[in-house]
Amino acid sequence: MENNSENEALERYLTGQMTPEEEAAFEVVINSSPSLREFLQHYEALDQWGTEESWPMYEVSRELLEEKQPLFDNPETLAFLEKVKAFRKDNPSRPARIKIRRLWFAIGSAAAVLLLLWAVFPHEKSMQELYLQHNSWNEVPSLTAKGDSMEALSFSIETQFTSRDYEKVIATSQMVPDSLLQQNIPMLLYVGISHMELNDFDTASAIFEHIITSKTLDFHKGYWYQSLLYLKKEDKVACREVLQKIIMNPGYYKYKEAMELWKELGN
Amino acid sequence: MTSNQLLIQAFLKGDSEIFRHLYGTIFPKVARYVIQHGGSQEMAEDIFQNAITVLYVKLKNEKLHIQSFDNYLFIVCRNLWRREAIKNRVTNTAQETLVSEKIMNLTEFYIEQGQWDLFQEKLKELSQNCQDILKMLFQKVSYKEMVVHFGYASETVVRQRMFKCKAKLIQLIKDDARYVRLSN
Numbered sequence: 001m002e003n004n005s006e007n008e009a010l011e012r013y014l015t016g017q018m019t020p021e022e023e024a025a026f027e028v029v030i031n032s033s034p035s036l037r038e039f040l041q042h043y044e045a046l047d048q049w050g051t052e053e054s055w056p057m058y059e060v061s062r063e064l065l066e067e068k069q070p071l072f073d074n075p076e077t078l079a080f081l082e083k084v085k086a087f088r089k090d091n092p093s094r095p096a097r098i099k100i101r102r103l104w105f106a107i108g109s110a111a112a113v114l115l116l117l118w119a120v121f122p123h124e125k126s127m128q129e130l131y132l133q134h135n136s137w138n139e140v141p142s143l144t145a146k147g148d149s150m151e152a153l154s155f156s157i158e159t160q161f162t163s164r165d166y167e168k169v170i171a172t173s174q175m176v177p178d179s180l181l182q183q184n185i186p187m188l189l190y191v192g193i194s195h196m197e198l199n200d201f202d203t204a205s206a207i208f209e210h211i212i213t214s215k216t217l218d219f220h221k222g223y224w225y226q227s228l229l230y231l232k233k234e235d236k237v238a239c240r241e242v243l244q245k246i247i248m249n250p251g252y253y254k255y256k257e258a259m260e261l262w263k264e265l266g267n
Numbered sequence: 268m269t270s271n272q273l274l275i276q277a278f279l280k281g282d283s284e285i286f287r288h289l290y291g292t293i294f295p296k297v298a299r300y301v302i303q304h305g306g307s308q309e310m311a312e313d314i315f316q317n318a319i320t321v322l323y324v325k326l327k328n329e330k331l332h333i334q335s336f337d338n339y340l341f342i343v344c345r346n347l348w349r350r351e352a353i354k355n356r357v358t359n360t361a362q363e364t365l366v367s368e369k370i371m372n373l374t375e376f377y378i379e380q381g382q383w384d385l386f387q388e389k390l391k392e393l394s395q396n397c398q399d400i401l402k403m404l405f406q407k408v409s410y411k412e413m414v415v416h417f418g419y420a421s422e423t424v425v426r427q428r429m430f431k432c433k434a435k436l437i438q439l440i441k442d443d444a445r446y447v448r449l450s451n
Contacts, residue, residue: 015426050405
């Protein structure tokens, strides 16, 4: 932008403060001004950099391409690429999955042995044992699956959560504007569970309560996690009270599990 | 040396354990993202390999300040997919050939990713208010909601503030030496 009056005109143009006649006249000015056109190009590109669905189509100059091309053509890069390709060739079924399958097999075998032992030697489970039985967080909805525009933050939170790095989950969630976080039930679940795992029961309880009163479709998920919170706190009365709300509504999240937990809690 | 730096060092050496880690932890998330956005497992594998190559070139040739190697790799994959998906939409290229190495110009993407890095870096230099307002814009929060959130008098005030923040950001980007080298 070359001068203040141009700047003011641009602001009025881009903030919808011009009359249609003024707009038409200003567009003639834009067409004849390379600096204004460049500014508008960048103004639009910023939205594209920031949003999830788009990507600005820059026309990269041939000179710049020719300058950077050797970075990809050099022997070191090509040798690195060969290593990646060799790894993929040697691990065609994606190593993590093989590893996970083996892990599941091991877990399955161990679980079968444990079940057998428990069937032979029945005993009443403590509240902590019940909590550990139910605190598998695999069923918490994926954040990156939402496809929203907070993909990077969501990804961080989900990765940290999977690694059980609950302090980091809380720290990362603080980068999300509060007004957005309050509306994002899946993300709130991750944050609430993290507080619960760190034994910050007051904050966790406030988050689950917020979910319950959120008037969203997922509000009832808050009951299940609130019940787990009381389980962890070993507050049987409160836990049963919350479970009762789920049991009264078969459509609520974790209805069957709530029934089982109710029975397991005994009197 | 932090674990992130150790990871980068091993990555640059082409350590197969690092590839095992990346393919085991980051690739499944990339595959899920690509498939959810209209791609296939095979496309995700190509995107991942190309992103790894771009990241290698960046780490070898630039002073890249990344807080988390894993997160940054995911972002590069996501940007690469976004770019290819948009390009495909614009040029109507058959999607099967979308990520083939023959047509993918990694150098071009490398330059664009540099612009994206610059955009992110300069965004953090803005005032907190500007950062918040722009993040809300990118997250498609309505002007009406922004009026309530920031306590502004009207939507016009939000638009004016938005204009000033974006103009400031453009200026910051243009004032950076890397912009001059990257722009056309």
